Amino acid sequence: MLGLRKLPLAIQLATLSLAAAGTAAVAQEERALEEVTVTAQKREQNLQEVPIAVSAISGDTLQQNVIKDVFDLQANTPGLTANRNQTNNTSNFAIRGIGTSGQNFGLESSVGMYVDGTYRARQSAMINNMVDMEAVEVLRGPQGTLFGKNTAAGAVQFRTKAPSHETDGFVEVNAGNYGLINTAGAANVSLIEDVLAVRATGFTSERDGYVDVAGVGSDVLNSRDRWGVRLQALYTPNDDLSVRIIADQSEIDEICCAALTVQDSLSVISPIDGSMVPGSDAVIAGLGGTVFDGDDYYDYRTASNVIPESSSMDAGISVDVQWDLSDSMRLTSITASREYESFDLIDADFSDVDMLDVTNDAELSSLSQELRLDFSGESFNAVVGAYYYEQEVKLDYLARSGTQFEAFASQALGYAPLLVGMDMVAAQTASLSGLDLFALGLTPAPGLAAFPDPAFPSSAPGFISNFSAPHIAEQAHQSWAVFGQFDYDLTDALTLTMGLRYTDEQKDLVSRFTEINPDGTPWIPVTPPGSPAAAGAALGDLAANLAAGNPAQLLDPVFMAQFEPFSNPGWAHYLFAGLAPRPDIDTTLEDEQITGTIKLSYALDENTMVYGSYGTGYKSGGTNTDRIANGFDPLFDAETSQTAEVGLKAEFPEQALRMNIALHVTEIDDFQANAFTGDGFNLQNAGSMESYGGEAEIFWQPAAETTVTATYAYTDATYKSFERGTCWVATPAQTGQPDPGASPGLPFCDRSGDEVSMSPDHTLTLGMRQDFSLSSDVDGYVMGEYNYRSEMVGDGNADPLKTLDSLGLFNARAGVTFNSLDMDMTLWARNLTDEGHRYITFDVPIQAGKLMAYPGEPRTYGLSVNKRF
Numbered sequence: 002m003l004g005l006r007k008l009p010l011a012i013q014l015a016t017l018s019l020a021a022a023g024t025a026a027v028a029q030e031e032r033a034l035e036e037v038t039v040t041a042q043k044r045e046q047n048l049q050e051v052p053i054a055v056s057a058i059s060g061d062t063l064q065q066n067v068i069k070d071v072f073d074l075q076a077n078t079p080g081l082t083a084n085r086n087q088t089n090n091t092s093n094f095a096i097r098g099i100g101t102s103g104q105n106f107g108l109e110s111s112v113g114m115y116v117d118g119t120y121r122a123r124q125s126a127m128i129n130n131m132v133d134m135e136a137v138e139v140l141r142g143p144q145g146t147l148f149g150k151n152t153a154a155g156a157v158q159f160r161t162k163a164p165s166h167e168t169d170g171f172v173e174v175n176a177g178n179y180g181l182i183n184t185a186g187a188a189n190v191s192l193i194e195d196v197l198a199v200r201a202t203g204f205t206s207e208r209d210g211y212v213d214v215a216g217v218g219s220d221v222l223n224s225r226d227r228w229g230v231r232l233q234a235l236y237t238p239n240d241d242l243s244v245r246i247i248a249d250q251s252e253i254d255e256i257c258c259a260a261l262t263v264q265d266s267l268s269v270i271s272p273i274d275g276s277m278v279p280g281s282d283a284v285i286a287g288l289g290g291t292v293f294d295g296d297d298y299y300d301y302r303t304a305s306n307v308i309p310e311s312s313s314m315d316a317g318i319s320v321d322v323q324w325d326l327s328d329s330m331r332l333t334s335i336t337a338s339r340e341y342e343s344f345d346l347i348d349a350d351f352s353d354v355d356m357l358d359v360t361n362d363a364e365l366s367s368l369s370q371e372l373r374l375d376f377s378g379e380s381f382n383a384v385v386g387a388y389y390y391e392q393e394v395k396l397d398y399l400a401r402s403g404t405q406f407e408a409f410a411s412q413a414l415g416y417a418p419l420l421v422g423m424d425m426v427a428a429q430t431a432s433l434s435g436l437d438l439f440a441l442g443l444t445p446a447p448g449l450a451a452f453p454d455p456a457f458p459s460s461a462p463g464f465i466s467n468f469s470a471p472h473i474a475e476q477a478h479q480s481w482a483v484f485g486q487f488d489y490d491l492t493d494a495l496t497l498t499m500g501l502r503y504t505d506e507q508k509d510l511v512s513r514f515t516e517i518n519p520d521g522t523p524w525i526p527v528t529p530p531g532s533p534a535a536a537g538a539a540l541g542d543l544a545a546n547l548a549a550g551n552p553a554q555l556l557d558p559v560f561m562a563q564f565e566p567f568s569n570p571g572w573a574h575y576l577f578a579g580l581a582p583r584p585d586i587d588t589t590l591e592d593e594q595i596t597g598t599i600k601l602s603y604a605l606d607e608n609t610m611v612y613g614s615y616g617t618g619y620k621s622g623g624t625n626t627d628r629i630a631n632g633f634d635p636l637f638d639a640e641t642s643q644t645a646e647v648g649l650k651a652e653f654p655e656q657a658l659r660m661n662i663a664l665h666v667t668e669i670d671d672f673q674a675n676a677f678t679g680d681g682f683n684l685q686n687a688g689s690m691e692s693y694g695g696e697a698e699i700f701w702q703p704a705a706e707t708t709v710t711a712t713y714a715y716t717d718a719t720y721k722s723f724e725r726g727t728c729w730v731a732t733p734a735q736t737g738q739p740d741p742g743a744s745p746g747l748p749f750c751d752r753s754g755d756e757v758s759m760s761p762d763h764t765l766t767l768g769m770r771q772d773f774s775l776s777s778d779v780d781g782y783v784m785g786e787y788n789y790r791s792e793m794v795g796d797g798n799a800d801p802l803k804t805l806d807s808l809g810l811f812n813a814r815a816g817v818t819f820n821s822l823d824m825d826m827t828l829w830a831r832n833l834t835d836e837g838h839r840y841i842t843f844d845v846p847i848q849a850g851k852l853m854a855y856p857g858e859p860r861t862y863g864l865s866v867n868k869r870f
Contacts, residue, residue, distance in 0.1 A: 034652055034659055034700070039138050040158065042486070043147050043333075043384050044375055049650045052498060052602040052612035054080075054141040054663035054696060056712075060134040060162065066784075067175070067814065067829045067865055069130050069183070069206070071157070076766055076788045076812075078139045079696040079714035081157075084759055086841045086855050088311040089257050090125045090343040090363075096141050096155035097667060098692045098718025098760035099642070102675035105684050106363055106396050106474065107510075107623040111640070111673075113144060113152035116159045117247055119319050119337040120149040122367055122392055126315040126341055127159070129227055129251045133171075133187040133202040135160040141696070142665065143618025143642045145596030146486050146500035149371060149388055153618035153642040153669060163245060164198035164235035166191040170870055177829075177863020179220065180209040196238060202231040211859055212259035215291045215304040215353065222259035222303070223858075228252055241325040250316035257311040258855055260351055261303050262293040263842055264802060266851035269734040280734070281848035284412045288405055290354040299837040301856065306403075307348035307358050314342045333373040333386075341365040349579070351845050351853055355403030357579065367392040380490035387483050394476040396626050400579045402468040410464040410573070410847070463573030467519035470580045474626040477509040486598070498600035498614075505593045506621040512586040512635070514628065516574070526582040527569035577847065578628050583635075586624055592639050594619040608652040618642040620673065625684040633725075633749075637686050642669045657702035666693035672720075676727040676758075676797025683749075683797075688722030690757060706772040714764045718757035726752030727798040734850030735802060755799040759841065761807075763791040778821050786812040795842035795854065802852060803842040810836055823869040830862035 037048035041055045048057055056078045058068070068074055071094065075081045082095045093102050094112045101111045101124070114121040121127055131137070138158040148156050168190055175183035185204040192199060208225035229251030236244040266280035282292045291304035317339030324332045343363045350356035373386035486500030516524035574580040598616035605611060620640040629635060648663040674687040694715040701709045720726070728750035729740040742750035770784040788810045795803035811834055816827035842854040 034654060034657055034702075039136075040160070041138060041140050042488075043373060044377070044382070049608075049610065049652060049659075049661075052496075052600045052610070052614060052648065054646060054648060054661075054665070056081075056139045056141075056698060058137045060136055063131060063134055063137065064173075064867065065814075065816070065825075065827070066786075067827060070128055071131075072128070073831075074131075074137060074139075076786070076810075077712065079698060079712040079764065079766075080141050080155075080716065081139055082759060084840050084855075085128070085258055086843075087258060087260075087347055088309070088345040089128060089253055089255060090123075090311060090313055090345055090361075092125045092128050094124055094127075094157070095760065096139070097665065097694065097714075098716045098757050099154035099667065099669060099672075099690075100759075101620075101673065102684075105626055105675055106365075106394055107476070107626040107637075107684065108673060108675065109150065109620050109623070111152060111154040111620055113148055113150055113156040114159075115149065115156060117161055117245075117319065118321060118335045118371070119317070119339070120367075120369060120390065121315075121339070122150075122365060123315075123341050123343075125313060125343070127157075129229055129253060129315070130183070130185070130204050130206055131159065132185045132204040132229070133162050133200075133231070135162045141663070142614075142644045142646055142667070143596070143616050145616055145618040145642075146484055146502045146598050147384065149369065150390060150480070151482065151502060151504050151594075151596060151619050153620045153640055154667075161202070161231065161233075161247070162187070162200065164189055164200040164233050166195055166198050166237075171867055172870075173865065173867040175863055175865040177208075178861055179211055180207070181225070181861070181863055182207050183865075196236065198235045198237075200231075200233045200235075202233075204229050210256060210259070211301055212261070212856070213300075213302045214308065215302060217305070217308065221308065222256055223856075224256045226254045243323045245321040245323075246318070247321070248318045250314070252312070252314045254310075254312040256308060258309070259301075259303055260843075260853040261298050261301065261839075261856055262851070263295050263298060263839070263854045264731060264735065264850070264852040265292060265294040266734070266845075266848055267292065267294075269850040270737045272733065275737055280850050281409075281845075282851060284409055285352050285354050285848075287412065288354050288409060290352050298839070298854075298856070301859070303351075304353040305348045305351070306353045306355050307346065309348060310344065310346040312344050314340070316340050329377050331375045331377075333371070333375065335369075335371045337367075337369045339367050349400070349846055350403075350848070354405050354409060356406045356409050357403060357846060358401055359579075360399045362397040364395045365392065381487065383485065383487040385485040388481065390478075390480045392476075392478040394474070394478070396474040397471070398474070398626070399469060399471040400628070401470070402464065402466055402580060404466050406468075407464050407466040463571070464577070464580075465519065465524075465571045465574075468524070468571065468574070468580060469517040470514075470574075470628065471517065472512060472514040472583075472628065474512040474586075474624075475510075476623070476626075478507070480504065480506045480621070494604040496602045498598070498602070500599075501595065501597040503593070503595050504619060506591070506639075508590045508621065508623060510586060510588050510590065510624045512583075512624065512626065514583040514585060516571075516580070516582055524571060527572045527575075579846070581628060583628050586635055588624070588636065590622055590624075590636070592621055594639065594641070596641075608654065610650045611648065612650075613645075613647045615643070615645050617644075622673075627684070629683065633683055633685060637673055637684060638671045640669060640671050640673045640686070642667055644668075659698075659700040661698045662695065664695040667691065668721075674720075674723065674726070674797060683727050685725060687720055687726065688724060688753070690718065690720045690723075692716060692718040692757075692760075708768075708770040708772075710766075710768040710770075712764075712766045715762060716760055716764075717762060718760040720752050720755050720757065723752040723755070725749040726755075729798055729800045730844040730849055731802045731852050732800050738801075750798070752799060756794045758794045758797050758799070761790040761793040763789070765789040775817065779817055779819055781817040782815070784814045786814075788812070795840070796844075800844075805839065805842065808836065808838045810834075810838075825865075825867045827865040827867075828862075829865060830860065832858060832860045833862075835860035 039048050071083045075083045080097045085092045114127045140156045144156045170188035173185040183206045187202040189200045206227040209220040210222045210224040212222035213219045214221045231249040234246045265282045267282045269280035271278045319337035322334040345361040347359045349359045369390045371388045376383045482504040484502035488498045518524050596617040600614040602612035622638045625635045644667040646665040650661045652659045669690045671686040672690045675684040696714045699711040768786040772782045791807045795805045814829045838857040839854040845851040
């Protein structure tokens, strides 16, 4: 059952917001609230009449506020979060704390992305610049009835400006610090009056980075290099038929993304005896590498022996046909074909020592077809339709150990088993004597002549430098659905909305894993050394006997035979998921689901509506396309959601005040969690999670030339059940505090009750704009904006050392409009006070106790000039 008992706190918060805004309202002259039109229910409606929590940002607002992409957009949209991490192609979005990591191509998004009615399968396809937009709508809550791929958390609709039969266009140039140069333009022409019109839109965006790389140069990482073009044609042979064709392509080719050291690992706590021992950073320094500590974080400096690459191409064509069959009935057909390609090169050890790097080359193609029949009547409206979607994904992935990998691993294990991914049971039971390290094949054998017995295994490297672990993953996906929704006015004030959707999914999944020696020959997987705990205990027993002067076990062939696998080069690859051999995957997943919604809305008067709703959503299962540690299932099940929501939408025309408030509670079953473990991504079904809270959006014009806006969201998102989650790494290594969710002998930890990562309890945006007239021809404005988020968990394992502090950022804008020239000039600044901040914080691969994080942008500023014609 949904946790409705938890709603009173959100009600109190929302009531406070209402009271504060209401008491401040003062009647003024010459003020009027403009109607906001949305298409959240697949037809044009007044925002205030739609029983859905939806935020709408017009194209003019996007341009005035210098909002260029979804990362800027989140500041003005309650409940929406957007983050980048390793690359541009691994961006992720969440609504009300519910989202999907972009790290894995086996995942679909919990937040659906749609552009002009077409579903975008990869979240990262949407991080490019938003140019020539009609509006952006953010729908909160599961969209399990009317929207293409049926998403569990919400949807974001991007509506671009369509061609028209009026000639218009614009040219925009935006210049700023860090060498920023953005250009954009659009032109609309009517080729045949009232019959054929075309529109062309294009943009470019270039900027230097703001992170230095030691020994390489300044302002290297987190650069911008983007471009895009969109061509449209609108054919309207008569008043009943319109055909809109859209072809677009955009590309990104950037040096992204920088990670900076939050916590070094020069010394850590041994998991064996609790003593302080040199850590991985001590080894890196010994190998000639550069080491930073947390005090260096906001110097924006890092070290890397591989400069990362992050590129993508997104292209497609769609045909949108609108045919009015009668005054009350319309047939809609949207056909779309899309292609997406991406390439990433990552320095996977995040240092300037040559240990690990990863390349990821992916291709995705999709075809979709939607048919809808819309009926509009005086008291009854309905939508029925069908949807088909097919997709092919091809992934070519390569992990490579560098020239210094063996040397690093040998020294790191010489201090203690510090490699993230090593079995901690073995770490706790194995002794650290020289003989143990010899038996493990990681160091030369001291005193070998004293034990000449041939039964003792010869030394062999546990990890191999210049070793390659490639794999391919392919996925063929087919999905189809039928759906329907109706609105019926039970009375003049009370409206019932009901909808239902049936979805059928099939995925054919293939993954092939191989391993290659430095000389190019296939690596023959060694027989793994059995239970690491048993092997560690045996080594400890052997060391104890030798220390007591009893070498008899060396002469026991049966006892020594259990260590034979340690004599095979590369045996330790089994302990590091990124290089470990994995069985191939060849399977088919089939699923079907019924989702829907029911809503009741009641008009208290002509300006006030209250509503209550219940809805369900769905996201299909799949396979982890990464190499993962043994003990974790590469397949994961579908994710389902159910949400209850109550809302209020009210306008006070005399006070020029609009308030929209929503209270919600959502439960997700089989939530598809993807957490970085330090040696790979642990992608699995978490069990269940819950998100509850409230949102408020306020627009107020206390005077004719003064505008006040406020958005607030309270979100409490926690795992109700997550028994096989990722364990803490940094806190035990740095403080000795054990993970309270750990169980002896298990490689995973219970994260039940923990907060969901990157989901702050409180977010708030306050904005104020003052317009004024400089002359009869020149108008101006100044605007200030404050964005606040509270403390939040910085990664999927809820490690206390990853907690992100609360944050407040100021943005400012000042602009003038030259009316006779139809031109705007805007001076803007983001993060005006240059507040240092960071986002996702992670355990560095093969370096237990070391933490790095992706930084937020420092202060940026510039001048934007927009000329319309």
